[in-house]
Amino acid sequence: MTRYALTRLALLVLGLFVASAVIFLTLRVLPGDIAQVIAGTNSTPEQVAGIRERLGLDRPLPVQYLDWIGGVFRADLGRSLLTGTPVADELAEKAEVTVPLGILSLVIALAISLPLGVLSAMWRGRAAGTALSVTAQGLAAVPVVWAGMVLVVVFAVWLGWLPAQGFPRAGWDQPALALRSLLLPALTIGIVEGAMLLRFVRSATLQAVGQDYVRTAAAKGLTRDAALIRHGLPNVGLSVITVLGLQIAGIIVGSVVIEQLFGLPGIGRMLVADVANRDLPKVQGELLVLTSFVLIVGFLVDLVHRVIDPRQRESA
Template identity: 70%
Template sequence: MTRFVLTRLVLLVIGLFVASALIFTTLRVLPGDVAQVIAGTDSTPEQVQAIRVSLGLDRPLPAQYVDWIGGILHGDLGRSMLTGSSVTDQLLQKAQVTVPLALLSLLIALVISIPLGILSAIKHRGAAGAAMSMSSQAIAAIPVVWAGMILVAVFAVTLHWFPPQGFPRAGWDEPARALYALLLPALTIGVVEGAVLLRFIRSAALEAMGQDYVRTAAAKGLTRTRALITHGLPNVALTVVSVLALQIAGLLVGAVIIEQLFNLPGIGRMLVADVGNRDLEKVQGEILAMTGLVLVIGTAVDILARVIDPRQRESAA
């Protein structure tokens, strides 16, 4: 187990290094010039070049990359080329919206998918199971922005249950208002992601119901539902854990879109604005932070899956 954990940690470091190189290189080949953006449309070539020199953009790309990585190793993701503000500080500030949104979305997805996925498997031969299966497939196919527009039209515009947009200026100093503002965006992401997760849970539960130990438990007098819950849930839990890494990536992508739709001051909205402004230093720090989060969660999920499933430990041994 120790060797597996160390291997995963080494792969995590390698993955972060490769991701940083790809992010840095990709952003440098995009069209546009941040120095021109800062100087304005009426600037002279000499003024633009002076800004490039002051920002270090005239230096060789390998030197710029080494400086950036050196700062990251000291906990510094760089500074905005436009405002000079710390990227790390900006990320921590915006994360106060994005992280609760992602966690609340994940909670909603799990609350929807786990019981309905198991129920859909138990009732798979009946009309209820078929209806849940078809509904989950239909909902999973809906783009998250369409789902958001539908929910806004129904629950915000028509029923007036939720605010259509915005986040309180006081932020989490007013926790009730802040949570209320995030409920509809989180519901938008959670319903779509929950439908995707439901299909995996249903398949895992159906597979577990066909295992000998579940059939044996049922033969000893347990109902099919109780046999599945008592003896088959570990397999279902393993599927949930394995899929969560992919779901987290989907939640982050969904958050970028939903923050635009609901006018939330989170990381996704900030990232879109910084891309438009060609603030390379800030954009590369934001993308690397989000990529690193996905890689860290994926590594944690792999380790947790090994802990949950003794068969993986035995095969490794």
């Protein structure tokens, strides 16, 4: 197990280095010049060149990359080219919205997919099971923006239960208002991601029904459903853990769009604005943090799966 963990950790570190290099180089080929943005439309070429020199943008790309990645190791993601504020500080502030939104979305997705996915499999061949399966297929195909707009119309416009946009200026100093502001965006992401995960849970449950240990338990006197719940669901849980990494990545991608739609001051909304403004240090930091989070979650999911699955431990 230790050898496996160290190998996966080495791959994680390598993946982070590759991701940082890809992020850095990709941003350098985007059109536009941040020095021109800062200088203004009426600036002279000499003024633009002076700004480029002051910001270090005239240095060779390998030097700029090494400076940036060296700062990352010191927990310094640089400063915004437009405002001069530390990128790490702004990320920490915006994470107070994005992280709770992601956690709440994941909880909703699991609350939908786990029980309904198992029921859909147990009710296979019945009208209720078919209805659950068809509904999940339809919801999984719905664009998250369209789902958000429908929920806004229903819960914010028609019923008036939840706010359509915004986040309290006092933030989590007003926890009730902050939570109400996140419920509708989290429902939007959670329903769509939950529908996708429901299909996977149903498939894993149906596969477990056909396993020998479930049939043996049924032959010893348990009903099919009781045998599945007692002996099959633990293996379904292992399969769900494996796919959770992909679901979390989907939630992160969805949050970028949803924060724009619901006017939430999170990392996703900040990222879109910074890309438009060509604020490279901020965009680099935001993309690296989001990518690192996805890679680290995948690493932890692999370790947890290895720990709780005795078959994998024996094959080590």
